[in-house]
Structures are given as structure tokens and as C-alpha cells.
Amino acid sequence: MSQAPPPLGTPVVRREGRDKVTGTARYAAEHTPPGCLYGRPVPATIARGRVDAIRADEALALPGVHAVLTHDNAPRLKEPDDPILAVLQNDMVPHRGWPVALVVADTPEGARAGAEALRITYETGGHDVLLTEDHPGLYIPETVNGGFPAVRERGDTDRAFATAPVQVDATYTVGALHNHPMEPHATTAQWGEDGHLTVHDSSQGSTKVRDSLATAFGLRPQQITAVSEHVGGGFGSKGTPRPQTVLAAMAARHTGRPVKIALPRRQMAAVVGHRAPTIQHVRLGADLDGTLTAVDHEIITHTSTVKEFVEQAAVPTRIMYGSGTSRTAHRVVALDVPSPSWMRAPGEAPGMYALESAMDELASALGMDPVELRIRNDPANEPDSGRAFSSRGLAACLEKGAARFGWYDRDPRPASREEGPLLLGTGVAAATYPVYIAASSASAHAASDGSYHIRVNATDIGTGARTVLAQIAADVLGTPVENVRIDIGSSELPDAPLAGGSSGTASWGWSVHKACTLLRRQLRERTGPVPADGLTVTADTQQETAKESPYSRHAFGAHFAEVAVHTLTGEVRLRRMLGVFAAGRILNSRTARSQFIGGMTMGIGMALTEACTMDPVFGDFTENDLASYHVPACADVPEIEAHWIDEEDPHLNPMGSKGIGEIGIVGAAAAVGNAVRHATGIRLRSLPLTPDALLPYLL
Numbered sequence: 001m002s003q004a005p006p007p008l009g010t011p012v013v014r015r016e017g018r019d020k021v022t023g024t025a026r027y028a029a030e031h032t033p034p035g036c037l038y039g040r041p042v043p044a045t046i047a048r049g050r051v052d053a054i055r056a057d058e059a060l061a062l063p064g065v066h067a068v069l070t071h072d073n074a075p076r077l078k079e080p081d082d083p084i085l086a087v088l089q090n091d092m093v094p095h096r097g098w099p100v101a102l103v104v105a106d107t108p109e110g111a112r113a114g115a116e117a118l119r120i121t122y123e124t125g126g127h128d129v130l131l132t133e134d135h136p137g138l139y140i141p142e143t144v145n146g147g148f149p150a151v152r153e154r155g156d157t158d159r160a161f162a163t164a165p166v167q168v169d170a171t172y173t174v175g176a177l178h179n180h181p182m183e184p185h186a187t188t189a190q191w192g193e194d195g196h197l198t199v200h201d202s203s204q205g206s207t208k209v210r211d212s213l214a215t216a217f218g219l220r221p222q223q224i225t226a227v228s229e230h231v232g233g234g235f236g237s238k239g240t241p242r243p244q245t246v247l248a249a250m251a252a253r254h255t256g257r258p259v260k261i262a263l264p265r266r267q268m269a270a271v272v273g274h275r276a277p278t279i280q281h282v283r284l285g286a287d288l289d290g291t292l293t294a295v296d297h298e299i300i301t302h303t304s305t306v307k308e309f310v311e312q313a314a315v316p317t318r319i320m321y322g323s324g325t326s327r328t329a330h331r332v333v334a335l336d337v338p339s340p341s342w343m344r345a346p347g348e349a350p351g352m353y354a355l356e357s358a359m360d361e362l363a364s365a366l367g368m369d370p371v372e373l374r375i376r377n378d379p380a381n382e383p384d385s386g387r388a389f390s391s392r393g394l395a396a397c398l399e400k401g402a403a404r405f406g407w408y409d410r411d412p413r414p415a416s417r418e419e420g421p422l423l424l425g426t427g428v429a430a431a432t433y434p435v436y437i438a439a440s441s442a443s444a445h446a447a448s449d450g451s452y453h454i455r456v457n458a459t460d461i462g463t464g465a466r467t468v469l470a471q472i473a474a475d476v477l478g479t480p481v482e483n484v485r486i487d488i489g490s491s492e493l494p495d496a497p498l499a500g501g502s503s504g505t506a507s508w509g510w511s512v513h514k515a516c517t518l519l520r521r522q523l524r525e526r527t528g529p530v531p532a533d534g535l536t537v538t539a540d541t542q543q544e545t546a547k548e549s550p551y552s553r554h555a556f557g558a559h560f561a562e563v564a565v566h567t568l569t570g571e572v573r574l575r576r577m578l579g580v581f582a583a584g585r586i587l588n589s590r591t592a593r594s595q596f597i598g599g600m601t602m603g604i605g606m607a608l609t610e611a612c613t614m615d616p617v618f619g620d621f622t623e624n625d626l627a628s629y630h631v632p633a634c635a636d637v638p639e640i641e642a643h644w645i646d647e648e649d650p651h652l653n654p655m656g657s658k659g660i661g662e663i664g665i666v667g668a669a670a671a672v673g674n675a676v677r678h679a680t681g682i683r684l685r686s687l688p689l690t691p692d693a694l695l696p697y698l699l
Helices: 017-022 108-117 157-163 206-217 243-255 265-271 348-366 370-376 394-405 465-477 504-525 542-546 589-608 668-680 691-698
Strands: 037-043 049-055 065-069 099-105 119-124 151-154 166-174 186-191 197-201 224-227 259-262 278-286 292-304 325-335 422-434 441-446 452-455 484-487 535-540 554-566 572-582 640-644
Touching: 037 108, 037 243, 037 265, 049 099, 065 108, 065 243, 099 108, 099 243, 157 278, 157 292, 157 325, 166 348, 186 243, 197 206, 197 243, 206 224, 206 243, 243 259, 278 348, 292 348, 348 370, 348 422, 348 589, 348 668, 370 394, 370 422, 394 422, 394 554, 394 572, 394 640, 422 572, 422 668, 441 504, 452 465, 452 504, 465 484, 465 504, 504 535, 504 542, 554 668, 572 589, 572 668, 589 640, 589 668, 668 691
Parallel strands: 037 259, 197 224, 292 325, 452 484, 572 640
Antiparallel strands: 037 099, 049 119, 065 099, 151 325, 166 278, 186 197, 186 259, 278 292, 422 554, 441 452, 441 535, 554 572
């Protein structure tokens, strides 16, 4: 009799798949309580200033319009934990797109008509929205996103660079990027007669939604239920509550009826965060054998006047390659722009584009193979701190990827491969992403019929969290996956952190593993049958996650790309792409491959199609919908493969897993850019690599 395969590592089909493809999975905007009204936010049409007057008589006269909320009549909030949630509290306009009113009506169409009927006048002030590398307002922050110090330096980098026999000194730019999840940000809010607030929110963490709303409205967390059962993507933009969540709750309190708000696509760019643009100056110095002696990486970026958010783009350089000296620094300027926030692999995605492009330039200057250069500078310990790595599979990823891709079969000379009007080229880049784990709690219940029930407030943003958590529980309990029921996505469940930083599975899974381990122990110690009402164990990982690891813990990877560049049009087409990753134990091969490929696809978009510009006159993002902001379509990704190495790391969590949601995008854009350089001999240092940028160099 054959034995069933162990639950962990197998390609178990995601549990909610049928619900999603049949339309029975309900998202935040699909909850419509009886008497539900619809809200339409009204964005500011100036870049900076104040609201002078809002005339709402025409809007209120329209059929079905119930209310117009402004700073004059909206419910007063306590000080929110995030300044972007302090909406309709005063007349100030910090940037174009800031919500200045909310129209509430019987239908979405009625709310939209009411919004268009408002007459708003402003007092405008001068605005400053353009990031430049010599902006007089640039300053060095204390810390950057993630709490990392803004500046780190080892040795005399300037002297080491000046004396290095081989040098690269280049500036790379990445414009603003937008998350654009398929499901827009949406909230349905309802107040009960007892003052209890229930929200169905498109969020990456309903525990955080509950706590933020409690702070804003001066409530106890127990007075709020936040539900995020199904989420149609987020990529960081739904990591914390956005203004529509507070607006819906305010409108529901004001009208006494449930209110639903789904942000129009064109409003999202201004209120749900974006990847801030970066100007990155990289200097690499090396000996003639390719050994790095100096690494200097400085970031210039913007934040808003509402709050400080600094993209930590130089941080991955601190751990990536060994070098005699190193300097990594960040400078930022507060502009009259929407507040930047998290976007898949914040910091690592733009920062590794610059570093890996510079490494490719260094390989060219040395006449050395780019794979060999990276392996030669692969450090034994983390360069920045000297800590040992818990595991470091970069060299194995590069070697396995090169073999699978056929890397060494290529002619290394630029512009040496032609196919009619096409120039063909290949490129490589490395990837890294840190291991994050947060405290979580979960409960495990054994029923008298032999089944199990796991409860944890995890959020599935398309990653397959339900499935993987069931696999973790089944593995510990020694039962088939089908015998485990999972409840997630509600703040009524045991508290858990949000889905972000590739920390979800490690954080939630650790608490599930612990609860199931304790439950299994109780079951083994029992002498009689399980009681009729079952046995329940609740556990949290506060103590375990509070301990600081002595190890530097990171996932690593390598990307290989082949492109074709049309010499008459400047068009770049990806031919094939391959990624190999070292991310600890892979818990579900099916969902893991999906995550790796999804990240790689976003990296392709970053390299070739995605761009957003700031209009200096109007002070807003010009590409604010999916007709102008071009995310990759299926035709843009013809052949893409994701593989991994078997990596055992006992210094992570009981499952031995590292996060996989974000490392796929890290380095992907650089691999494509390096392939374009190999194909054409042209090195462009600004993304995306669109035909208008390439064509002048090809003619």
C-alpha cells in the first residue's frame, strides 16, 4: 500500500480556487447590506492650497443623493495612526487628488453625478512636485522604511574608489510606479445599533484595519469587526488602511445606513500610495581580478508633506557583495505629491536594479563573465554587520540558473547576434530579500469526528495562504490536508499581522505550527476519546519572535533573460526568462511557482512598460489608469520559468521557510536591462526601456 506524500512541499491545489473562478468568492465591494448607500470621493483639483468653499446645493437636489460630507460637517476623528487617514478634517489641500468631499447616494451613478455637481473653489499656493538630484530641500533622514539607518559606511570608500584600477561611476533613475491591483480599494461599512462598526475592506490585514479605525474613531478594538476574506491583489498598496476605509465609516455614521465605497481607478494613484521615484548614484571600484574594493550607493527620493516615507533602496547593497569599503546613503525631499508607500519589494526592487546594472557594467569593464564576477564577490558573512548568514544560496542559484539557461553558450560580445532586423541579447542579475517574521496567534481545534479546525487572522491576497496554512497544520497533526478546515480574514479570529514584507506564511504559519504542536501533545496525553465539543488550543509567538536572531537571514536568487530588440522601431520583446531562488523550504510548489512568476512579471513591467510621470504644472500623475499605465499582458511574457534549490535553514521558523512573494521582482528589471545592453551595445540607465528611449541610439 503506497503511503500518502507529506503535506508540506506538495503542489496542493488552492482551496479558494473554485470559488474564485465561479464567482462565489465575495470581495469587499460585493457585500451589500440592506439599505446600502454608495459613496463617491471628490479629489482636490489643485496641487497645494486650501478649500475656499464647497457649494453642494445642486448635488443635494439630485434624485437619490443623501449627503455631501466636507470638512465642515464630516464626523470628527481622533488623531489617526497614519496621517493619510485624517480626511475631511480641515480645509488644507496637501496635494492634488486629496479627498475634499464625499457624495453619498442610493446608487454609484447617483453618487458620481452628485460629485460632478459640486462647485468647489480653492485658494491656491505655489507647488513643488519635481524630484531633482540638486534639490535644495534634500535632507538625510534618521531612518528609512523598515527602520534601517539612512547612512552606513565601512572604511574610506572615496579613497578606495579613487585608487581602484577598474571603476564604474553611473547614475540610474527609476520613475514613480503604481501597484494597480485588479481589485480597486473598496470598503463597505455599517454601524450597529449598539455602536459596533463592521467593515468589509480590501486590505492586506484586517487586524491592522480594526486597530487603525479604533484609533481614528476613539473606539475599543472590540467595538470593530474588520473582514478581508478575499482580496484581489494589493502588492503593498493595501498593507494598511487607505482613505476610503475611513470615509466609508464616516459616511455610515453620518447617514445611519451602510455605505460602500469603491475607489475609481483614476483616483487610486493619488491616495493609495506609489513606489517613489529614485535617482541612484552607484560607484564600484575593483581590482583587475574582479574583487570589489569599493561600493558606494546613494539614493535620492521624494516623500510627501503629509508624512515621511523613504524608499530604502540602498539597504540591499549592504548585504549583497563583499568589498573592502562600502558607503550606502539616502537623501529625501518633501514635495507636494501624494504620499509614497509600499510596492512589492520596496527598496530592494529599485535598489537592486541600480546595483545589478552597475555590476554588469563592471563585468564589461573587466572583460569578465557577469556570473563569475558575482560569484567571486559572494561573501561568507554579511558585509555590513559581519554576522553569519543563516544560509546563503546565491552562488548555487547563479550556477544552476546558468546551466538551465544555457548561459555559457552565448557570445559575450555586444550586438553580435542578429536575426533579420532584430538584435538578440541575454542578461543576468542577482536578487535578495530579507526574512521578516512578526508575532502572530492562532487556535487549533480537534473535533470529536477526527477533523481539525484552524483559526488565524491571516489574509490571502492571492498567494494561497489558506492552502499553505492547512498544509502546515496537517503536517504537524499527521492528518490529510482535506481533514483540516481553515478560517482566515476576520478580526474576530486570533490576531495576526498583515500580509506584507513576504512575512505572512512565516508569521502565521509559526503560530499555527505552535498551536497544532500543543494540540497534538494534549491529544497524545489523553486517555479517553475527544470530548463531544472537541479540544481547542490557542498559541502565540510573541516570545519566539521577540528574540533577535544572531544571523543575517535573507532569500537569494538569480534571473536570466533573453530579449530581441527591433532595430527599426526600438521595440524590446522578451524572448524568455528564467529565475532560480534559494528561499528555504518551499511549502507548496504550485503556489510558490505562481508567486515567483508573478514577481518576475512585475519586474518585466518595471523594465519595459510601466512608467508614471509627474506633471509639473498640474502636480499630478499623468498615467493614472490602465489605458496609460501599461502593466505586462500575456503577450509580453511568452516564456517564463521559476525554479529553486533545496535549502535547509534551521535558523528561521519551525517550517524552515523564507518569504517568496517579493524576491521574484528583485533583480528582474536589471536582468532585462542587461540583456538589452548585450543585444545592442547600448547602456540606458533609466527605466522603462521604451522604444522612444532606444530608437535614437539605433538609427
